Amino acid sequence: GxxxxxxxxxxxxxxxxxxxxxxxxxxxxxxxxxxxxxxxxxxxxxxxxxxxxxxxxxxxxxxxxxxxxxxxxxxxxxxxxxxxxxxxxxxxxxxKATADYTNSKYPMVQLGEIFDDLKIGGTPSREKSEYFGEDNLWVSIRDMDGVSTILETKEHIADLGIKNSNCKLIKEGSLLMSFKLSVGKTAFAGKDLYTNEAIIAFEPNEKVNLNYLFYSLSTATKQDSSTNNMGALMLNKEKIKKLKIPLPPLEIQQKIVEEISGYQKIIDGAKQITQNWKPKIDIDPTWEMVKLGDVSKIKGGKRIPKGLNFSSSVTNYPYIRVVDFSENSINLNTLKYIDKKVFDQISNYTISVNDIYVSIAGTIGLVGIIPKILDGKSLTENAAKIVLNDVKILSQKYILEVLQSEIVKEQIKILTQGVGIPKLALERISSLQIPLPPLPIQNEIVARIEHERALVDSSKQLIAIYEAKIKSVIAKVWADVE
Incomplete structure (x- = not known):
């Protein structure tokens, strides 16, 4: 390729x-x-x-x-x-065998001793439209979100704007760091470019590996920055010069970078899996397409009576809200509770372990099955329950997977377009078209998707493990200082 x-x-x-x-x-x-x-x-x-x-x-x-x-x-x-x-x-x-740095002690060195010149950019006058445009990349903090290398920017700056501002040319390969408003965001310059005044540039030199500096700056800025009266971190050029980092020999810096980079590649690969995987159902044209309302009943939840409130104090009557919906189940740690008197007033609006919940207001389309401990408990008015008509032809888990598929998501998107306050009416849920294969095939589809989901969950665990390894490597370097 x-x-x-x-x-x-x-x-x-x-x-x-x-x-x-x-x-x-x-x-x-x-x-x-x-x-x-x-x-x-x-x-x-x-x-x-x-x-x-x-x-x-x-x-x-x-x-x-x-x-x-x-x-x-x-x-x-x-x-x-x-x-x-x-x-x-x-x-x-x-x-790859983990490098051992524990037998060394590294000097703490100020960035001002490592870099002879630290470049800070500028912003031309916004009143002069001729200062903007053309081909010169001009980096702001928003261009640094979620990227490690900058190859394009949302705004470009004209040669005339460069001439009439404090903008300075930053060479390709330099390391950029934000130090105003959002402190400590880092990215490499993938091309020659310019920046605004909220970003400082570290250009390549023979004293430090910029990839090593990339991993060190986060700890350095947290240890040595002050805060404004709003509690936000603050830095300026003089403070940045005084920031200290452990400075091992270049050979050790490279080994540290290689170890962390190896871990990061595993994380990046795992994230590709977790971010791109979606449960997919390949529809056989011979399968019947039915309305959800033809094979189930859709019933709404109930608001707590006016003037009454739920509480954090545990009772026998949890009140399940949309905020409690989590990963196709319920987060038991966020539950609120009502007393028996309130429960009796809304007792016709409960949900069973055999039902499927779906959020119908706010964040629309969250679906799941409640745990047994919440069987028969109250359900918010911002959600509905799907009660299956015949479990001999319908698998609860299959319907759950269908409701999360692109087949249904696209229908929900169309049904809620143009609505002022997003809400999914019960009759619209009933109108959703779903494929209905024979029960054995439903079970096969569920088994396949659950197997894939287990592999995705393993990738999530891998991300956590290797993020911890990176933190451990960095912490070890900062611990081994003179």
Whole structure:
């Protein structure tokens, strides 16, 4: 495939050899950082190329010849090691030995001692429209949200605007950090660009690895920034110069960066799964399409009588609100309660474990099944319950999955368009068209989706584990100071 520079797309190539697999108890991982061309859109040829050495190592591995003194980008991992976690993860960085920095003490050095010049940008007069536009990227804090490398900005600045402002050219590869309003956001300049006055730039030098600085600035800004009268963090150029970071030798900085980068790639890969997975139902044209109201009854919840309130004090009568809906179930920690007198007044508006809830006001379309402990408890007027007519032809879990599918989401979107205050009327829920395959197929669909969801949940756990590992590496470096 063809991938854009800095796009964050990682390509993995698997070489599968059944004969070799039987003869070897290990798997070879090679990380290719350079292929002989730079990352510009024109892909200019350069002298950095990992491919010839990689091909030689692969050739030796296939022939069973021992590869001695392997470089850092090559790992040979035993199949036993791969089996340990049970998921046979094929991300080589996952098996890289953790670096040990505990035997060293690093000096704390001010950023002003590391950088001779720190560049802060500016904003041209907004009254001069001719100062804006053209091809010069102009970074504001909003351009730094959720990105690690800036390749485009929401606003551009004209040459005339640069000439008549404090804007300074920031070279490609520099590290940017916000220090006003939102302190500590960081991103790399993917091109030569300019910034506004809320952003400071650290340009490459021989004293610090900017990727190491990228991971260090978050801790530094939290430890040394002050706050304004609203409690927001504050920094200025002089304070930034006085910020201190642990400064190991460049070789150690690089090892720290490699370890954290390996963890981050695992996190990024797991996030791709969690963010992009959606339960999908492939509709067979032979299946019957029915209205939800033809196979179930839709009943609304009930508001607490006027003048009465619910309480945080636990009683035998929980009152289930939309805010309690969580991950297709109920968050028991956020529940509010009513007394028996109130419950008796709204006792006809309860929900059963056999029903499905759906939110109909505010955040519309949240669905789920309540836990047994809440069977027969009161349901808010901002939700409805779906009561299945015949469980011999309908699976509760199947209907739950259908209600979360794009098939139904698109219908809900159309039904609520143009409504002033978003609300999904009960009759509109009844009108939703759903596919109705035979019960055995419903159960097969549910089993497949639940299996996929379990894998997604494993990815969420992986994210938490490796985010903790990154924090641990950073904390270790800050602990090992003179």
């Amino acid at each position: 063809v991938f854009q520079p800095y796009s964050g797309v990682k390509t993995s190539i698997l070489i599968l050899d059944r004969k070799r697999a039987k003869a070897s108890d290990s798997v070879l991982f090679i990380k290719i950082a350079n292929d002989g061309f730079d990352l510009s859109a024109q892909r200019r040829e350069n002298t950095k190329n990992d491919l010839p050495a990689a091909l030689k190592i692969i050739e030796n591995f296939e022939k069973g010849i021992a590869n001695e003194n392997l470089p850092d980008n090559v790992q040979i991992v035993s199949k036993t090691k791969l089996r340990e976690s049970g998921d046979y993860n094929l991300s080589g960085d996952r098996y």
